[in-house]
Amino acid sequence: MIIDSLDAPAPGSSLLPTPAGDVYTDPEIFRLEQQNIFETMWNCVLRVDSLASAGEWKTVTVGREEIIVVRTRKAGIQAYYNVCRHRGMRVCTTSEGKNKTLQCGYHAWTYALEGDLVAAPNLTSMPDVDRQEYGLKPVQVREWLGYIWVCLADEPPSFEDTVLGEVRTRFGEVQSIDNYGIENLKLGESKTYEVEANWKLIIENFMECYHCATIHPELTEVIPEFADGLASQRKNGEIHGASFGSDIEGFTVDGSSGVTALPAIAPSQDRKYYAITVKPQVFINTVPDHVIIHRMFPQSESRTTVICDWLFLPEVVEQGMDISKSVELFHRVNQQDFEACELTQPSMSSKAYNRGGALVPSEHHIEEFHQWWNETMGYQRAGATESPMTTSGGSVTTDQ
Structure with missing residues (x-):
């Protein structure tokens, strides 16, 4: 990995601005997120x-x-x-x-x-x-x-347009995720994490892999391309399955073979990892022999409960096959990610971050999440209050 030094963010198109720090710390913004996002969406x-x-x-x-x-x-x-x-x-x-x-x-x-x-x-x-x-x-x-x-909405948004629409963005068609037969899989393991960080920091972390070479040694050993900083989720809905390393046998903590493969995956899905963010609170991760699903439940502006499920073929679970190495890989990824988010959260209230930070090119697709947040919160209506996603810091009042 080559780490380039930069004394200060340079102007221009390489670096895009992030939201101001108080977007991740303001209790009033969190209240409005509960009202306008979690209480209106699926x-x-x-x-x-x-x-x-x-x-x-x-x-x-x-x-x-x-x-x-x-x-x-x-x-x-x-x-x-x-x-x-x-x-x-x-x-x-x-x-x-x-x-x-x-x-x-x-x-x-x-x-x-x-x-x-x-x-x-x-x-x-x-x-x-x-x-x-x-x-x-x-x-x-x-x-x-x-x-x-x-x-919870009296008139819920279309499930097909919202939830299934996220799948189309990342898989190209709903039928592609159907190949994994997720509805017929069995729960092999479930872990609950109490993360002292804002839910948006967790989503932003999941969407990018610029950090992977730094904090995910086990993951980048299995999927070497992640060490280059490019995530499987890409800008403008580019569909990309991240390939296993040539000497890797399975999506396990040591790269050894996993368990029985899912029988209906397409050839293009073999030896590939795909990831989907289903806003506002679900991550779906698919590999050839199991599926990992995260559900997030924001508790406050600085605390989020995350439940992670590892799903396998029924016979794998019923016959007691060893899934420990499969579970351990993403458990370590979760621990590494959540520690990074927790170490980021306190800085969101620092004067040094009141104008936000920067997104490098391999993170530019996170801007699409910020755009969605603006639209869903109603900040881009005609006459709406300026969005805190684009302000330079300080408290924000709204007309919500």
């Missing part, structure tokens, strides 16, 4: 098979809301706000369970798994109460890739 929250039988439920946090996701007897997977329609107490007060109905512990208002109000003290003396109207408030649900996706 969020991937749970694996479908984590709710295996009727009555099983889990709670998840999306934006500022807590949601119950439940497998019903009649309507499949459904989701509701975890708010009793009587006086507002949490209906479910633990993170998961299995029940025939969902009952509030305050006044015993009781709801069917399908959401309708079915019982309450003295309910028969109130025949005018509409049991559907006073049922749990529903949330839109979709299933895709073996995961449950929810959207």
Whole structure:
């Protein structure tokens, strides 16, 4: 690796500006992100098979809301706000369970798994109460890739245009990701990381590989081209699978062979790594014998929970094949990335970074993420307040 010295960023097209530091530290900006991004878009929250039988439920946090996701007897997977329609107490007060109905512990208002109000003290003396109207408030649900996706918007954006649109950008066609049969894979390992960094820093890190030669020795050994600083995600949606090294047998921590290959991948997908960012909170990584999916859940302007799943063919998991070297590779990548993000977060509030930093050419595609952020936050409407993504620092007020 050749490291070129530069005393100060030079003007011109080689270096593009990054957002001002307070975009990553301002609680008000984070509140608006929760409102305008996470509470309006499709969020991937749970694996479908984590709710295996009727009555099983889990709670998840999306934006500022807590949601119950439940497998019903009649309507499949459904989701509701975890708010009793009587006086507002949490209906479910633990993170998961299995029940025939969902009952509030305050006044015993009781709801069917399908959401309708079915019982309450003295309910028969109130025949005018509409049991559907006073049922749990529903949330839109979709299933895709073996995961449950929810959207809190009253009128959700098109799943095909948004979520599947991200896939088309990175794979060229949805059918290309279908080759991996992700919806039929089984969970081999799952790890949860509590990252003391803003969610946007994590996305920006995942999108580029300028850092790979510096902090990812195991990854660049398996995929040598990453040492040159070019990521598999490229500008203008260029579709690129990063090739394994010539002497590498599998996507493992030591380059040894992995487990049983996924049977339907195309020849162009063999010995290749592909990566997709599905905004706002999902990363999909595909290799010939397994798939790695990250889900991000922002907790504050400086803390993010990341859940990473390693998915394999059912027989690999059921027969107890050794997946440890496959898991260890990306686990180390995660640890290395998240440490870098955590060491970056404190500088976002430094006076030395109040005007932001710079993107080198191999990072220019990150500007597309910044452009999306501006548009989604509404800063590029006619008459909208100037975007903090393009200001030179300092607090930003908005008309949101």
